Amino acid sequence: MLQESLAAAGYPQRVLVACSGGADSLALAAVAAYFARRGHVDGHPIEVAGVVVDHQLQEGSAEVAGRAAAAMEDLGLKPVQVRTVEVAATGFGPEAAARDARHGALEAAADDLACDAILLAHTLDDQAEQVLLGLARGSGTRSLAGMRPVRGRILRPFLDLRRTETLEICAAEELEPWHDPSNFDPSFARSRTRLEVMPVLEEKLGPGVAESLARTAAILQQDADFLDDLADRTYDELVHRTDDGVWLPEEPVRDLAPALRFRVIAKAAADVGGQQPGYGRLQAAEALLRRQGSAGPVELPGSVSVYRASLSQLEQEAASQSGGVAREGARCGKLVFRHSKKPQH
Structure with missing residues (x-):
């Protein structure tokens, strides 16, 4: 559990527990506080701080945040901060906007308190719901792989723990968790799930559905990591950078296996400041590879435009030197990616 998570992260000496006051995060704070009192994990020194993010989305949120902070202080975590955030509309829904604001506040708190790791209390149930939502949206491998146990300095030590077990930890520690009303609001897809x-799936398919979905995520994480690493190397070999964007020679991109081709296109979009495109937008950009002459632009999320242009003789030579084969002169083209809100040269 927590020991394994900290070991996987190289035993960070100072960690930050993110706590909403709910059962999962209070249980995590209690477990982390146990090691803080001991002063070490497997012989490695540890200090534990705490943070509560007040999203200001519900009446009385400041009071809830204050109670959560007081609970962490009573457990012995120090220092404990309350961070208030403004949740701005992002176009990706209220849940995504709140998540972005929360993660920004957590990273800022970790920097301020000189913490090497941030502990989040997502459970196996959260992981199962994440995979199920990804399936419902028709998402790809990376989305179905769910949440990583370790990502940068974010650690999720409870991903093998059921939600009922966090309630048991709170009861054993005589902690009174807060029950977030949004968790019971059917207007949120995660709450409906x-x-x-999930109860219907457990009833109709038998117990163990949540564990099976979480196991699927663990398997797909390995597949996604392999494909992403391969796509990173391929992209680095093919990309050409300019003052106002990047371009990819179309022939070697066209020759890639589809799983790599779509990832390379997505990486080019991200390279110029875009967001992860959905499958439909990626298909539209990929279709430019089958055009001749100028074509596009195709608009991708994050104000990125991609279009097809013909290679000049110099660009054909550059593409050839970097692995591309420009065999057909003017028929050979390139996919150009530019951020449409940045000045063009």
């Missing part, structure tokens, strides 16, 4: 979909 938790309250309506």
Whole structure:
């Protein structure tokens, strides 16, 4: 559990527990506080701080945040901060906007408190719901792989723990968790999944559905990591950078296996400041590879435009030197990616 998570991260000496006051995060704070009192994990020194993020989305949120902070202080975590954030509309829904604001506040708190790791209390149930939501949206491998146990300085030590077990930890520690009303609000897809979909699956398919979905995520994480590493190397070999964007020679991109081709296109979009495109937008950009002459632009999320242009003789030579084969002169082209809100040269 927590020991394994900290070991996987190289035993960070100072960690930050993110706590909402709910059962999962209070249980995590209690477990982390146990090691803080001991002063070490497997012989490695540890200090534990705490942070509560107040999203200001519900009446009385400041009071809830204050109670959560007081609970962490009573457990012995120090220092404990409350960070208030403004949740701005992002175009990706209220849950995504709140998540972005929360993660920004957590990273800022970790910097401020000189913490090497941030502990989040997502459970096996959260992981199962994440995979199920990804399936419902028709998402790709990376989305279905769910949440990583370790990502940068974010650690999720409870991903093998059921939600019922965090309630048991709170009861044993005589902690009174806060029950977030949004978890029971059917207007949120995750709440509907938790309250309506998962119970039906457990009833109709038998117990163990959540564990199976979480196991699927663990398997797909390995597959996604392999493909992403391969796509990173391929992209680095093919990309050409300019003052106002990047371009990819179309022939070697066209020759890639589809799983790599779509990832390379997505990486080019991210390279110029875009966001992860959905499958439909990626298909539209990929279709430019089958055009001749100028074509596009195709608009991708994050104000990125991609279009097809013909290679000049100099660019054909550059593409050839970097692995591309420009065999057909003017028929050979390039995919150009530019951020449409940045000045063009």
